[in-house]
Amino acid sequence: xxxxxxRTARRTARHTARAALAAAVLTPMVFLGTGTGTxxxxxxTGTGTGTGTxxxxxxxxxxxxxxxxxxxxxxxxxPAPAPPASVPLTIARSAAAPxxxxxxxxxxxxxxxxxxxxxxxGPDPVWTPQVLDVLKQNDVKATFCMIGTxxxxxxxxxxxxxxxxxxxxxxxxxxxxxxDHKPVAFQQREVLDxxxxxERAAPGATVDYxxxxxxxxxxxxxxxxxxxxxxxxxxxxxxxxxxxxxAAAIVSAVQQQEQQPHPTVLFHDGGGDRSQTVAALREVLPxxxxxGYSFTFPVRTAP
Numbered sequence: 001x002x003x004x005x006x007r008t009a010r011r012t013a014r015h016t017a018r019a020a021l022a023a024a025v026l027t028p029m030v031f032l033g034t035g036t037g038t039x040x041x042x043x044x045t046g047t048g049t050g051t052g053t054x055x056x057x058x059x060x061x062x063x064x065x066x067x068x069x070x071x072x073x074x075x076x077x078x079p080a081p082a083p084p085a086s087v088p089l090t091i092a093r094s095a096a097a098p099x100x101x102x103x104x105x106x107x108x109x110x111x112x113x114x115x116x117x118x119x120x121x122g123p124d125p126v127w128t129p130q131v132l133d134v135l136k137q138n139d140v141k142a143t144f145c146m147i148g149t150x151x152x153x154x155x156x157x158x159x160x161x162x163x164x165x166x167x168x169x170x171x172x173x174x175x176x177x178x179x180d181h182k183p184v185a186f187q188q189r190e191v192l193d194x195x196x197x198x199e200r201a202a203p204g205a206t207v208d209y210x211x212x213x214x215x216x217x218x219x220x221x222x223x224x225x226x227x228x229x230x231x232x233x234x235x236x237x238x239x240x241x242x243x244x245x246x247a248a249a250i251v252s253a254v255q256q257q258e259q260q261p262h263p264t265v266l267f268h269d270g271g272g273d274r275s276q277t278v279a280a281l282r283e284v285l286p287x288x289x290x291x292g293y294s295f296t297f298p299v300r301t302a303p
Contacts, residue, residue: 113261114294117142117285118235120171120211121242121270123150123157130278131269132164138285140295145169145211145233148197150270155201162205167297169209169233170195170225177214179221187221195228209233209298233298235266241277242268250280255287264298 117135119142122128128144135142144161146168151158162168172179172190179187195207210225211233212218222232237260239253257263265284267277288295 113292114296115262115288116264116296116298118145118169118211118233118264118266118298119143120145120266120268121150121175122146122268123154123161124270124274125154125157127269127274127278128154128157128161131267131274131281132160132166134278134281134285135166136164138289140285141165141167141297142295143167143169143209143233143297144269145171145209146194146198147171147175147270148173148194151198151201158198158201158205162202167209168198168202168205168207169211170198170207170230171211172213173197175213177216179213180216180218184220187218188224191221191224191230192228195230231299233264235264236260237263237265239265239267239280241266241274241280242271244273244276247276247279247283250276251283251287254280254284258291 117140119128119131122131122144123146131142141164144166146158148170158168170191171194173194174190176182176190179190191210195210198207199205207230209232210221210228210230212221215234217232217234225232237254237257239250241250245253254265267281268274269277285295
């Protein structure tokens with residue numbers, strides 16, 4: 001009898017141990033993140049199905065990790081600031097430039113959309129005064145790109161342009177559109193002498209820009225201009241008014257580029273009959289203003 005009792009006791013102990021082992025294997029484990037790259041394993045209790053760092057079950061059923069396992073959460077890394085977006089040089093603008101609202105439009109630079117009006121190849125005794133009148137009627141300031149010999153011939157017109165609050169641009173001495181194929185010394189004379197002629201026509205006036213004839217910029221001519229404080233001035237809208245396609249065609253060519261938020265528009269007051277340009281400006285300037293554009297000066301543009 002004593003032997004039987006001992007054997008029964010041993011069998012009962014083995015069953016008990018196996019049951020405990022089975023319970024330990026089948027009990028699910030939940031890993032609670034501590035924010036330090038380690039985890040604390042806890043037996044799951046209750047019937048919930050929590051996710052993330054929460055153990056399943058109700059708040060009362062959740063077992064907190066031991067105090068020693070808690071650690072302050074690591075500070076969340078802040079993303080590095082993005083580099084400032086580069087603005088294409090062909091559409092850069094001066095936020096401080098004085099602008100007019102135009103007919104029915106609200107002025108103010110730095111808005112969502114603005115436009116720079118540039119006038120080339122003058123001054124001309126017939127067409128420059130008419131262009132100035134249209135600009136005045138629409139409260140618009142423009143940049144006049146003057147040929148040196150014309151400025152020398154009509155200094156009073158240069159003074160009129162400056163007195164009206166417009167800006168001046170050196171458009172070379174002779175408007176040689178092949179100057180990008182000429183020696184550097186020739187380019188230098190065209191740039192520097194053109195600027196000097198404009199300045200002599202209107203003493204005290206500044207020449208802020210240089211525009212190469214026909215866009216014939218070179219690294220050398222740009223460097224010469226920059227050394228004299230003149231910024232290269234290109235354009236992004238060319239309605240080809242110089243070819244006299246008709247006022248309606250000029251207006252249409254400008255309006256087709258409405259998707260540009262910061263256009264630099266090229267017009268001409270010299271080089272021939274510019275009656276079509278004058279007529280087109282009478283339509284284009286109010287059209288820009290009615291669409292919320294403000295009028296401004298270019299900061300820097302490049303071809």
